[in-house]
Amino acid sequence: MGPMARGETGASADLPPESQDVVGPLTRAAIFLVVRVNEGTEDTVKDLLTDLPGLQRSVGFRSLTGGLSCVTGIGSAAWDRLYGGPRPAELHELPVFKGDRHESVVSRADLLFHLRADRMDLCFELETLIMARLEGAVTVVDEVQGFRYFDARDVLGFVDGTENPTGRGASEAVLVDDDGDFDGGSYVVVQKYLHDMAAWNALSTEQQELVIGRRKLSDVELSDEEKPADAHIALNVITDEDGNELDILRDNMPFGRPAYGEFGTYFIGYAKSPSVIERMLENMFVGSPPGNHDRILDFSTPVTGALFYVPTAGFLEDPPAPSSRSSPAAPENESEPDVSLGIGSLRRSARS
Known part of the structure; x- marks a missing residue:
């Protein structure tokens, strides 16, 4: 669900030297760790962020073909506490999107660690080192272990990530x-969805295809004549004023615990501007036009959601000294308590 997961061929070679590995290739395993920074522990957190590339290298060297990477995102409220001074222009708290039938969820979160590798043990080891360094300094908001499911499908049975942009x-x-x-740098929105598999599996394959907007077996998109206006794909094509489609990059992963009846998709979308993902979310939950909500929400419920800025690797390793940066007033809504927020967006290059 949501924009597609990235394709087999990564584009890391096209990244500027200082950028984090946001455009890495599709991996077989991932951990999504979201935490809140406890009061008075900012220096401990900054020290970990500075040392994180070295920790990643130490773990990754144990399997040179494992493809281990860790992308770190920083939330709006945490940015002022950790770094002060100038802020990324579009860093803010993710808003709640509320329609007639569905409402997104917002989580109060400060840091995102997106760990990826072809082996879960590498992700597990790096997360263990991160949490050992952050013991007592953070409160865990959410932790999800994702896995690759057959031929890049989600647990709903559809290929996830067909039209992600690739290369440059x-x-x-x-x-x-x-x-x-x-x-x-980059912006990233995450969101955890739980699926009602009983209701979903009660649909015929043809009915499921109308919800998604693609054929289930072949992954071919339905024609405009066949595709309903409330299909997942139909509501997630975002264009600029000139009609050019605006892309985001998704690296969604299935997760679940069948013994507990838990089946889900972890949505994660990277974009140069969070406004693109937010327009997708508005289309999904409010509808385009209003009332025409994304049919996938009748079967998939968001339970978390947050927006982060992903600084360059150089910024994390050597952040500007606070004394050289003037501290602006924090945005008005930064101190608001937890509000449930939904984090799922979709787009055609991100279409399921």
Whole structure:
């Protein structure tokens, strides 16, 4: 669900040297770790963020073909506490999107660690080292272990990630290029969805295809004549004023615990501007036009959601000294308590 997961061929070679590995190739395993920074522990957290590339190298060296990477995102409220001074231009708290029938969820979250590798043990080891360093400094908001499911399908049975941008197009879609010192970074939105598999499996294959907008077996998109206006794909095509489609990069992963009846999709979308993902979310939950909500929400419920800025690797390893940066007033809504927020967006290059 949501924009598609990235394709087999990564685009890391197109990343500027200082960028984190947001455009890495599809992996077989991932861990999504979201935490909140406890009061008074900012220095401990900053020290970990500075040392994280070294920790990643130490674990990754134990399997040179394992493809281990870790992308770190920083939330709006945490940015001022950790770094002060200038802020990424579009960093803010993710809003709640509420329609007639469905409402997104927002989680109060400060840091995202997106760990990926071809082996879960590598992700597990790096997360263990991260949490050992952060013991007592953070409160865990959510932790999800994702896995690759057959031929890149979600647990609903559809291929997830068919139209992600690749190569240089992926870098152009996700890397900030008009924000001065923050160029080379990215924005990321995450959201955890739980699926009602009993209701979903009660549908025929043909009915499921109308919900998604693709053929289940072949992954071929339905024609405009066949595709309902509330199909997942139909509501997730975002264009600019000139009619050009705006891409995001998804790296969604299935997760679940069948013994507990838990089946889900972890949505994660990278973009050079969070406004693209937010427009997708509005289309999904409110509808386009209003009332025409995404049919997938009748079977998939968001339970978390947050927005982060992904700084360059160079910024994390050597952040500007606070004394050289003037601290602006924090945005008005930064101190608001937890509000449930949904985090799922979709788009055609991100279409399921």
